Amino acid sequence: MAFIQKTVTEEHVFGQDLRELRELRGWTREHLAKATGIRPSLIAAFEDGDWDRLEDPEYAERHVKLLVGALEGNVPFMLGKYRLALQAAQALKNDRERLSFVRRLRRSELFTPSRYLAFLLLFPPIVLIGWYVWKQGSNVTSPPPLEVYEPQDQAEVMDPHVSVAGLTDAAATVMVNGKTAVVGPTGEFSIVVDVPRGTTKLDIVALKRYGGRNEAVRYITFVPPAGPELAPQPVSAATTTGAATTTVADPTPKNVRRVKTPPRPAASTSSRESP
Numbered sequence: 001m002a003f004i005q006k007t008v009t010e011e012h013v014f015g016q017d018l019r020e021l022r023e024l025r026g027w028t029r030e031h032l033a034k035a036t037g038i039r040p041s042l043i044a045a046f047e048d049g050d051w052d053r054l055e056d057p058e059y060a061e062r063h064v065k066l067l068v069g070a071l072e073g074n075v076p077f078m079l080g081k082y083r084l085a086l087q088a089a090q091a092l093k094n095d096r097e098r099l100s101f102v103r104r105l106r107r108s109e110l111f112t113p114s115r116y117l118a119f120l121l122l123f124p125p126i127v128l129i130g131w132y133v134w135k136q137g138s139n140v141t142s143p144p145p146l147e148v149y150e151p152q153d154q155a156e157v158m159d160p161h162v163s164v165a166g167l168t169d170a171a172a173t174v175m176v177n178g179k180t181a182v183v184g185p186t187g188e189f190s191i192v193v194d195v196p197r198g199t200t201k202l203d204i205v206a207l208k209r210y211g212g213r214n215e216a217v218r219y220i221t222f223v224p225p226a227g228p229e230l231a232p233q234p235v236s237a238a239t240t241t242g243a244a245t246t247t248v249a250d251p252t253p254k255n256v257r258r259v260k261t262p263p264r265p266a267a268s269t270s271s272r273e274s275p
Contacts, residue, residue, distance in 0.1 A: 146206040162193055
């Protein structure tokens with residue numbers, strides 16, 4: 001077996017030593033890739049010291065062992081230099097991050113298989129939690145619905161006690177002209193208000209404790225019923241030559257009294273006889 005003698009430096013130049021080992025054997029990166037099964041682009045990253053192109057630098061130690069073993073180099077020594085080079089690169093990277101407020105992530109660092117899988121597992125629960133919080137906030141802050149069944153707008157009533165009923169949110173409070181209505185568990189509400197003669201405006205307001213308010217207006221006209229009509233009282237008089245009969249009507253038209261008056265005395269005549 002032929003051996004290749006290579007003097008390696010003590011500095012943290014793992015990539016340079018790896019390139020020289022390959023060139024001493026007369027291999028190209030494609031030849032080394034065929035012998036080890038490692039992509040040429042990854043071999044170039046090792047030789048150039050571009051550690052950011054490695055998906056997992058610690059896992060890449062297996063690649064280092066394969067590359068150095070294929071080139072018949074000192075595996076423990078080269079593996080130690082690789083670790084020292086990683087530590088030096090990490091220290092330099094930390095110094096750069098301290099000087100910058102925003103860390104710039106490479107796409108390869110963000111979308112590694114493990115992180116991609118964690119993202120797929122965590123994204124749906126996060127979306128559901130966000131939607132639930134938004135929905136609850138909307139329910140609390142949004143104005144309650146308000147639907148008034150009765151009375152109809154511009155209605156005329158003959159009873160001063162007007163019933164107001166409708167439907168709203170079960171957690172809402174309903175006020176009619178400043179009076180609180182009773183709201184049932186299904187959101188139905190009802191209240192009876194007294195209205196004076198004429199037109200009255202009913203302000204119906206539904207509101208929540210931490211939310212907005214919804215309003216409706218109804219105009220009601222109270223027209224009291226008219227009283228009973230009184231029948232006319234007829235009065236008639238009849239006069240005859242002998243006696244006068246007067247008819248007087250009582251308050252009830254059925255009861256009639258007839259009063260007879262005495263006959264008037266006849267007119268007196270005087271005659272003188274001439275002697």
